[in-house]
Amino acid sequence: MCGFVGFSDPGGPDGPARTTAGRMLAALAHRGPDGTGWCRHAGLTLAHCALTFVDPEGAGQPFRSASGAVSLVLNGELYNHGELRRELAATGFVPRTGSDTEVLTELYERHGTAVLERVRGMYAFAAHDARTGATVLARDPLGKKPLYYARIPGGIAFASELTALLCHPEVSPAPDTDALADYLVLRAFPAPKSACAQVRKVRPGAFVRYADGSLTETEHWRPRVGPAPGARTPRAGEAAERFEELLRAAVARRVTSTGRRLGVLLSGGLDSSVVAALAQELSPGRPVPTFSAGFEDTDFDETPHARAVARHLGTEHHVVRIGGAELAAVVEQEYAHADEPLADPSLLPTRLVCRAARERVRGVLTGDGADELLLGYRYFQAERTIDALLRHIPAPRLAAAATLTARALPVRSGNLPAAQALRRLAQGLGAAPEHRFHLANAPFAPAALATVLGPAARGALDGHRPFAEIARLLTAQPGPLSGLQRAQLAVVAHFLRDVILTKADRGGMRSALELRSPFLDVDLVEYGNSLPEGLKLRGLTGKYLLRRIAAPWLPRRTVRRTKLGFRAPLARLLREELRPLLLDTLAAPALERGGLLDPAAVRALTDDHLSGRRDTSRALWALLTYQLWYEGPRARP
Structure with a gap:
């Protein structure tokens, strides 16, 4: 703001x-x-x-x-x-x-x-x-x-x-x-x-x-997960009524605190659709502007879902068409000047949608936070399944089975293809529940850092503790946590606070567009965190409570829809539109100047990805994003 x-x-x-x-x-x-x-x-x-x-x-x-x-x-x-x-x-x-x-x-x-x-x-x-x-x-x-x-x-x-x-x-x-x-x-x-x-x-x-x-x-505040000791467990209907009351209040606070007209970033998923429904309810007779990303790559495109919700609610809907050239332009024009490296490729379409939205409004509501609050990520479903399997199968055997299955599947670059998801899952199976999400999504496993860091940075690995903040937050919980609750706290500790909210602020404020997140209202967060797991993840259905509340407001298909995830076609982008920038930025002379990254290791990752032998886009994106910033216009020693 x-x-x-x-x-x-x-x-x-x-x-x-x-x-x-x-x-x-x-x-x-x-x-x-x-x-x-x-x-x-x-x-x-x-x-x-x-x-x-x-x-x-x-x-x-x-x-x-x-x-x-x-x-x-x-x-x-x-x-x-x-x-x-x-x-x-x-x-x-x-x-x-x-x-x-x-x-x-x-x-x-x-x-x-x-x-x-x-x-x-x-x-x-x-x-x-x-x-x-x-x-x-x-x-x-x-x-x-x-x-x-x-x-x-x-x-x-x-x-x-x-x-x-x-x-x-x-x-x-x-x-x-x-x-x-x-x-x-x-x-x-x-x-x-x-x-x-x-x-x-x-x-x-x-x-x-x-x-x-x-x-x-x-x-002055820290996240706590699980019911307070001795607290009464609410019935599903009672919890739904209270959650809806708090959610309505959270949306109303953000809409009515200003006289400015606000829009909604509408993906077509459940979370943003709920926010759009409540925002439109607060604006009778005047359609709320909604904005969605329309990808050329159909694996990533959710515009049919967003349009269906917009028609149902009667919003003023705008689709921002996004192709490889537009995504590459954001990297080429902005990343060397970025505030701080952020290896989340969804920042690219976020920037483009926010830039377009700023032409009509100066603030938008988002659905950010609902997945973390109500166990909506597919990862949480996997975590529950893993917990059940690990009672019968040792972690090394389960990881080996996942890896072998992934190798048998073809290499492709869609929106989280099965082979890639299985490989990521195998990386974290032997770890504590609070570490698995991050290890499954890590550009580099902690054990692999010694191979990619250069001589000027390897000393950082002595006593390296990437999960120290998670450990600190776990020490102040109101009682013992289940594996799923530990996983939820870990996702909030880093992915929500350091990745998602950094992306939201940077994606919007580069265009002077403010993003407001009703699901992250403190009163709503504290209530949601106090609820038992079964009201959030029922069986393998995430966001159970929100789906129950939203049923009267949205198309049935939207309420029941499985989360796709807002991602950019990164693997293809690095092989095509960003290929020259990738090769130039991660060339050996540039890396040798700083001494922070090992040129031979980086070259091996680059060759593997560009040749199609394996998808190393996640690792390459983290390296490219950092090196663009490091070699940017600020004076570097």
Whole structure:
């Protein structure tokens, strides 16, 4: 929705501070076309670029409290700002604007970080309190909005994107090889690490406080899975009624908190179709704009399903036609300038659909989060099947059987073909349930990293723990978890927070389009997480509760439909439209310059894929995405 930067600035003339702030903010221009602002506040410089949804005339930032004690910059929106404003007014406070930023600033001055227990929305913000000299950087519970920071001489610097933070003269772009090893397994740089050694991310659901040279991190929220000890298990009908109530409220908060018209990214799957149905219900007599990706490759195309839902609901539907040339153009034009490498190819069609949607609206609703919340991925069905099989068949024998079956199937490059799915499944069969999803989808297994990392990065493998964040979250659960619950928590910990939500923010905000995710409303998440497995995955049917709720709203085929998955035709793309870029970017001279990747190992992966011997597209995509960023326009050591 916006972007901001800031840095400690103990004194001196305005000129140098304003120049640095301007240079950093220019790197965020795509996030906020509605105006910029800056200020110096008791030793801290703040700057902000706006994409306004609430009170465009009065919402200028940085925002200073009425007393002048607190200055604050906000990226995102508080969906309950109206309720909180009324509470402030009841204390005698007279608001100067209608903005949610003013509400947050005044509440922060009164309550400090305790305000995080009250606000509902998606946000990252930085607040500076002149009374204590403390700077606080905070992110929303799920981490929908990014926030990077770095220690610098005399203080701290921070920004909404890594690219902007690297524009500060005291922040180094030197790569973090430990984080690179994580990225090659997890497809993203998991918070609190980043691609750069000096730079950290604020964890989702946490805040970082800097004061008097000391920096501390505190969690204000963390995901918990399973019923609380002693809690009563609701009946299916009761759970459905409560879940529908919370879902309706979540959609309404996101639609009614702004006077701006919002659209919906409509794939034709259950999740986005439910969101579109509720959004259209809130807009009687005015069709909601819906947008879907129309792939030339029929294995990936869901437009017939999306059109059927749009006709049923009466939305104003738009199909964005996507072919190999359009996907390749996104890589060639944007990836060298990317904020941070992200090895999720679905970012490509997401960018194209968001770019087209921005021509008509400045915000859209999505179905993100439903699969993680309600066990909708086919992986969760597989996890339940694996659990049953492992009671009778040792993991090595089961993995061998899956591998042999995969070898007997033809090599093809469709939307998750059977051979590829079986090979991935075999990779994780001997692992703990909380690791299997990531190992099945990893560009590189942890044991394979030693072969692909170059001499400058192999030291990162000493004590390498790519699943450390999962282990940390597992320690604070309300009770013992089943294997399926452990798997769900692991998917939320990395895939949702570090991959899906990073993709959503980057895919939309490169075009100044805000993405809002009702299924990730904290109240809904907490209720969904408290429900027993059987109300989410019944037998091998995922999202059981949502299907039950949605039956009166959508075509029967949509309600019963198996999830396809929003993917790009990556294997073919690398062999055809992106072949020249792949060969050039991953050529030995380029890799030898950095020393982070082994040229011989990378060449073997490239040859295998381009020759059709085996599909190594997942590994190549992670390497290509990283190397484009590493060799990009930022100065590298």
